[in-house]
């Protein structure tokens with residue numbers, strides 16, 4: 001591919017890793033991000049950053065008019081599940097409104113390929129494991145609902161207008177760029193792996209484990225942690241499929257780990273103890289969410305390179321150690337050479 005690629009939300013966690021993967025292949029990348037949750041420093045040099053709201057036509061139209069575009073990757077969205085339960089209408093209005101307007105504009109500007117950052121939250125409380133693409137779509141949160149609506153919109157956009165799309169349902173995105181340039185930096189942080197790492201590093205007093213009475217081997221929830229660079233890779237591998245048809249893919253490692261196993265992995269990799277407190281179940285959690293990624297593996301050759309939880313944790317730990325304040329401040333460590341000014 002020689003053309004240009006547009007990444008909405010490319011200053012965010014998964015989006016910034018996709019930008020890195022595109023740049024590594026020598027491709028031309030434009031990012032639209034309003035930096036409300038993304039970070040300017042997460043957009044690597046080499047990509048063009050257009051700062052603004054994707055939903056604002058005065059931002060989006062000139063960018064799309066400046067094509068042709070090989071593909072649009074849509075990440076920009078509100079993505080905190082708990083917030084979406086407190087403010088479901090705001091989540092639906094923002095995520096669906098922005099996404100539908102973007103899809104409509106892509107049709108108008110004849111963008112040939114669209115890749116949606118979707119989610120395992122589509123599946124709510126699944127009764128069949130591992131979760132494949134035939135599982136019932138039944139979101140348990142407004143966040144999941146907003147992505148389900150965009151998936152449906154894309155199905156219509158293909159049927160009526162020939163916009164080919166891939167919907168990639170991420171399970172638990174984790175880890176960081178192996179070169180240490182990019183990582184996870186949410187504010188506030190709610191995700192398990194960065195919180196456990198902070199507890200190991202003494203930056204938090206403890207990690208609260210949400211529920212000890214789940215029907216799993218140690219009583220804690222099982223999730224499928226998939227490395228963010230592997231997710232990025234999947235976005236590139238689906239593009240050739242879109243030359244022929246649209247597709248939906250579940251994306252995970254295919255292996256589940258309990259919360260206690262994640263804590264053990266952090267202890268193993270960091271060599272430090274993690275103070276643990278047992279807490280009540282978190283509303284909305286499912287006992288087990290593990291993906292079947294058989295379809296994307298079969299159809300695109302995708303395979304996680306960071307399959308082991310220790311390898312995922314190691315990249316996250318390296319990033320968090322070096323960036324205690326995420327992207328907000330310069331890196332923690334700097335080697336000062338005496339006598340060099």
Ligand code: UDP
Pocket residue numbers: 172190191192193195207208209210211221222223259282285
């Ligand atoms: N979790 C936990 N303590 C925390 C944060 C998360 O026990 O402080 C658990 C949570 O209940 C879930 C798993 O860790 O079972 C992963 O949660 P996370 O928020 O990272 O991702 P989610 O599965 O909600 O997308």
